[in-house]
Amino acid sequence: xxxxxxxxxxxxxxxxxxxxxxxxxxxxxxxxxxxxxxxxxxxxxxxxxxxxxxxxxxxxxxxxxxxxxxxxxxxxxxxxxxxxxxxxxxxxxxxxxxxxxxxxxxxxxxxxxxxxxxxxxxxxxxxxxxxxxxxxxxxxxxxxxxxxxxxxxxxxxxxxxxxxxxxxxxxxxxxxxxxxxxxxxxxxxxxxxxxxxxxxxxxxxxxxxxxxxxxxxxxxxxxxxxxxxxxxxxxxxxxxxxxxxxxxxxxxxxxxxxxxxxxxxxxxxxxxxxxxxxxxxxxxxxxxxxxxxxxxxxxxxxxxxxxxxxxxxxxxxxxxxxxxxxxxxxxxxxxxxxxxxxxxxxxxxxxxxxxxxxxxxxxxxxxxxxxxxxxxxxxxxxxxxxxxxxxxxxxxxxxxxxxxxxxxxxxxxxxxxxxxxxxxxxxxxxxxxxxxxx
Amino acid sequence: xxxxxxxxxxxxxxxxxxxxxxxxxxxxxxxxxxxxxxxxxxxxxxxxxxxxxxxxxxxxxxxxxxxxxxxxxxxxxxxxxxxxxxxxxxxxxxxxxxxxxxxxxxxxxxxxxxxxxxxxxxxxxxxxxxxxxxxxxxxxxxxxxxxxxxxxxxxxxxxxxxxxxxxxxxxxxxxxxxxxxxxxxxxxxxxxxxxxxxxxxxxxxxxxxxxxxxxxxxxxxxxxxxxxxxxxxxxxxxxxxxxxxxxxxxxxxxxxxxxxxxxxxxxxxxxxxxxxxxxxxxxxxxxxxxxxxxxxxxxxxxxxxxxxxxxxxxxxxxxxxxxxxxxxxxxxxxxxxxxxxxxxxxxxxxxxxxxxxxxxxxxxxxxxxxxxxxxxxxxxxxxxxxxxxxxxxxxxxxxxxxxxxxxxxxxxxxxxxxxxxxxxxxxxxxxxxxxxxx
Numbered sequence: 075x076x077x078x079x080x081x082x083x084x085x086x087x088x089x090x091x092x093x094x095x096x097x098x099x100x101x102x103x104x105x106x107x108x109x110x111x112x113x114x115x116x117x118x119x120x121x122x123x124x125x126x127x128x129x130x131x132x133x134x135x136x137x138x139x140x141x142x143x144x145x146x147x148x149x150x151x152x153x154x155x156x157x158x159x160x161x162x163x164x165x166x167x168x169x170x171x172x173x174x175x176x177x178x179x180x181x182x183x184x185x186x187x188x189x190x191x192x193x194x195x196x197x198x199x200x201x202x203x204x205x206x207x208x209x210x211x212x213x214x215x216x217x218x219x220x221x222x223x224x225x226x227x228x229x230x231x232x233x234x235x236x237x238x239x240x241x242x243x244x245x246x247x248x249x250x251x252x253x254x255x256x257x258x259x260x261x262x263x264x265x266x267x268x269x270x271x272x273x274x275x276x277x278x279x280x281x282x283x284x285x286x287x288x289x290x291x292x293x294x295x296x297x298x299x300x301x302x303x304x305x306x307x308x309x310x311x312x313x314x315x316x317x318x319x320x321x322x323x324x325x326x327x328x329x330x331x332x333x334x335x336x337x338x339x340x341x342x343x344x345x346x347x348x349x350x351x352x353x354x355x356x357x358x359x360x361x362x363x364x365x366x367x368x369x370x371x372x373x374x375x376x377x378x379x380x381x382x383x384x385x386x387x388x389x390x391x392x393x394x395x396x397x398x399x400x401x402x403x404x405x406x407x408x409x410x411x412x413x414x415x416x417x418x419x420x421x422x423x424x425x426x427x428x429x430x431x432x433x434x435x436x437x438x439x440x441x442x443x444x445x446x447x448x449x450x451x452x453x454x455x456x457x458x459x460x461x462x463x464x465x466x467x468x469x470x471x472x473x474x475x476x477x478x479x480x481x482x483x484x485x486x487x488x489x490x491x492x493x494x495x496x497x498x499x500x501x502x503x504x505x506x507x508x509x510x511x512x
Numbered sequence: 513x514x515x516x517x518x519x520x521x522x523x524x525x526x527x528x529x530x531x532x533x534x535x536x537x538x539x540x541x542x543x544x545x546x547x548x549x550x551x552x553x554x555x556x557x558x559x560x561x562x563x564x565x566x567x568x569x570x571x572x573x574x575x576x577x578x579x580x581x582x583x584x585x586x587x588x589x590x591x592x593x594x595x596x597x598x599x600x601x602x603x604x605x606x607x608x609x610x611x612x613x614x615x616x617x618x619x620x621x622x623x624x625x626x627x628x629x630x631x632x633x634x635x636x637x638x639x640x641x642x643x644x645x646x647x648x649x650x651x652x653x654x655x656x657x658x659x660x661x662x663x664x665x666x667x668x669x670x671x672x673x674x675x676x677x678x679x680x681x682x683x684x685x686x687x688x689x690x691x692x693x694x695x696x697x698x699x700x701x702x703x704x705x706x707x708x709x710x711x712x713x714x715x716x717x718x719x720x721x722x723x724x725x726x727x728x729x730x731x732x733x734x735x736x737x738x739x740x741x742x743x744x745x746x747x748x749x750x751x752x753x754x755x756x757x758x759x760x761x762x763x764x765x766x767x768x769x770x771x772x773x774x775x776x777x778x779x780x781x782x783x784x785x786x787x788x789x790x791x792x793x794x795x796x797x798x799x800x801x802x803x804x805x806x807x808x809x810x811x812x813x814x815x816x817x818x819x820x821x822x823x824x825x826x827x828x829x830x831x832x833x834x835x836x837x838x839x840x841x842x843x844x845x846x847x848x849x850x851x852x853x854x855x856x857x858x859x860x861x862x863x864x865x866x867x868x869x870x871x872x873x874x875x876x877x878x879x880x881x882x883x884x885x886x887x888x889x890x891x892x893x894x895x896x897x898x899x900x901x902x903x904x905x906x907x908x909x910x911x912x913x914x915x916x917x918x919x920x921x922x923x924x925x926x927x928x929x930x931x932x933x934x935x936x937x938x939x940x941x942x943x944x945x946x947x948x949x950x
Contacts (some may be wrong), residue, residue, distance in 0.1 A: 089560035115891035124525035145583030336877035439774035453553035
């Protein structure tokens with residue numbers, strides 16, 4: 075027989091695909107985030123990966139549009155979703171009459187962006203989003219609950235050292251307006267970069283906007299103001315700025331900070347930071363970033379903010395919202411890079427049964443069923459021809475326990491269970507095995 | 513301000529998108545299946561939705577190829593996966609050196625087929641697959657474990673009345689060969705349709721293949737043979753057919769049936785059925801279908817079988833396997849159609865706290881945090897302006913408990929908890945609330 079030519083099995087660049095040990099870590103993160111989101115009363119939704127291009131690109135333009143995976147099938151122009159926010163807007167606009175507001179939804183799913191492929195930049199990646207959408211209005215206390223969710227999520231993921239940074243766009247815009255600066259959104263974008271590019275570059279960039287030196291000095295003093303949350307709230311009070319936006323933003327920020335305390339989030343885990351602004355024009359009030367203090371190089375691992383008019387391209391209804399997003403694929407990539415994630419387990423199996431003779435097959439299968447009925451993940455190794463290769467299999471998968479069933483065990487109905495980490499062995503009946511592993 | 517033209521928020525046909533109450537049902541099914549799969553020691557993997565077209569279509573052709581979502585971006589020819597088996601083959605061939613064999617993997621994810629859009633036919637849908645892949649060989653007992661997994665899964669999903677149908681391709685092919693029929697795969701395809709089209713049509717179709725009447729009679733007698741599993745095993749023994757394939761298939765079937773019993777699967781839930789053959793050429797030995805006895809109209813809800821050479825388009829390595837697939841989106845559609853699934857809950861939230869005065873906000877947030885720390889899904893209704901609309905919100909979402917915090921509760925530290933189903937109220941301290949809801 076002629077050998078066929080083989081096709082090389084390979085993946086597209088920018089498309090992550092884990093080996094089992096990393097997939098198990100990913101799933102733990104996924105499950106933990108989902109559980110935290112549900113603890114706060116968020117409702118799951120799942121939207122199609124593919125949408126009509128006109129629906130998906132209603133608001134897009136520029137960079138985003140270039141990155142879209144867009145194609146036609148038959149006569150239909152369709153695109154892959156590039157975030158979970160536009161699909162949410164579509165979903166809410168489409169189903170308004172069937173939803174209960176405020177609509178607290180979470181969605182964890184893959185999104186697609188044809189970015190330049192490079193290490194740590196993905197073209198297919200998971201986002202884990204929550205948003206609360208109000209019908210016409212949404213109280214500012216919602217903005218206080220979001221950091222409580224971020225806190226719960228990252229604590230649940232095993233982190234202690236992280237800071238949720240909080241700012242308010244109205245406060246920033248009001249401040250710039252109080253200095254008679256008209257192009258506030260450009261100033262916002264510059265200011266947002268200060269941690270990356272430094273004070274001098276920001277000064278230079280502001281000068282290019284023809285902002286005078288004394289104003290630049292005021293801006294820098296404001297955005298880099300240091301101190302406790304209390305100090306910062308007092309500082310913005312002390313500025314005596316009469317601009318309405320500034321006053322509104324200040325009041326919102328005060329309420330948010332107070333609310334976060336009500337949720338018992340430790341003061342060390344949240345911080346007013348006048349420097350953060352988020353790139354998107356989209357945000358209108360509170361904004362969030364989250365920094366893992368020990369791994370600052372990862373940048374913000376959970377960001378978001380308050381916005382008005384979620385679905386304005388689809389509906390005249392006013393749908394204000396506040397939300398956050400965790401870039402899950404990127405987070406896990408980053409945590410592996412810095413050595414925080416060490417993939418260990420190659421399976422979720424807790425115990426492997428080894429039948430030591432042909433007669434033991436029946437009993438092995440029965441006991442596997444009993445253990446599984448007690449929700450213990452169990453394998454029977456009927457694959458391998460000898461004990462050595464069976465134990466080798468268990469070792470490679472890092473299965474914590476092995477149970478041997480041979481002639482003696484069949485007679486006594488007591489079974490040898492071996493702890494594969496420390497080598498300890500016990501001979502015990504099945505009910506004790508169940509309680510040991512439950 | 514001129515009103516902008518709005519884009520109608522809408523979905524592509526064939527793309528399912530649930531309202532929250534259905535999404536919650538879907539997630540329960542998803543979680544239950546995943547848990548069953550993990551109980552049997554299956555390892556999760558997740559492959560990209562998009563692959564190089566040459567990789568994905570290595571084996572495709574005809575109908576499948578026409579249904580593919582295929583497009584180019586830049587110079588790259590790419591396609592969306594149409595099942596989870598080809599990605600598995602690619603994954604195993606690509607990662608052979610890093611996997612432990614037999615490789616027991618599960619994958620639950622979306623796949624894409626541009627089928628003719630019609631009710632219950634999806635273009636984007638979930639499959640929930642398990643496969644066990646051997647390196648060079650895979651013992652027949654694996655084929656016995658698969659029905660134990662199907663049994664556990666459907667029991668866990670809440671079903672009692674279902675039958676796992678089992679057959680063997682070698683047995684069928686050997687039987688046809690013993691009648692000197694050469695085009696066995698065509699006969700297989702015809703025989704497989706008998707439950708749908710009836711005996712007469714099958715007879716007619718076999719006649720068109722120039723099979724003689726006496727042979728057709730023998731085929732029909734064989735495939736429709738009735739009786740217990742024991743009867744059927746005795747029957748194929750009694751036929752005294754000397755064809756090697758037949759004998760091998762008979763022995764395999766016998767071992768599989770015995771093994772299923774070892775796993776304590778009740779006799780009522782599995783059945784040898786000589787009629788089932790599965791359409792795909794792919795299968796080489798044991799085959800499975802699963803019928804919900806009360807909802808036969810749904811067809812097989814979980815099917816699969818044994819195959820050789822999983823990844824032969826990518827590698828010369830011999831990788832035999834056995835697997836099954838649940839078409840999750842279609843299953844849920846069917847179960848809704850027949851009225852089995854009645855969506856009820858619009859949230860996973862267990863309790864909603866209503867602050868009855870402004871002073872109660874702090875305590876409400878604190879108690880929410882305590883409940884959430886005990887893994888109780890909790891909402892605080894700080895959104896609504898009055899009690900009536902707060903209760904209305906809880907009713908619409910069918911939240912089972914509501915907790916009121918007002919002046920009295922703040923003083924006594926005992927809280928009024930109301931069961932929203934029966935209206936019962938109690939006034940109890942927080943620790944009792946925790947234990948009540950845990």
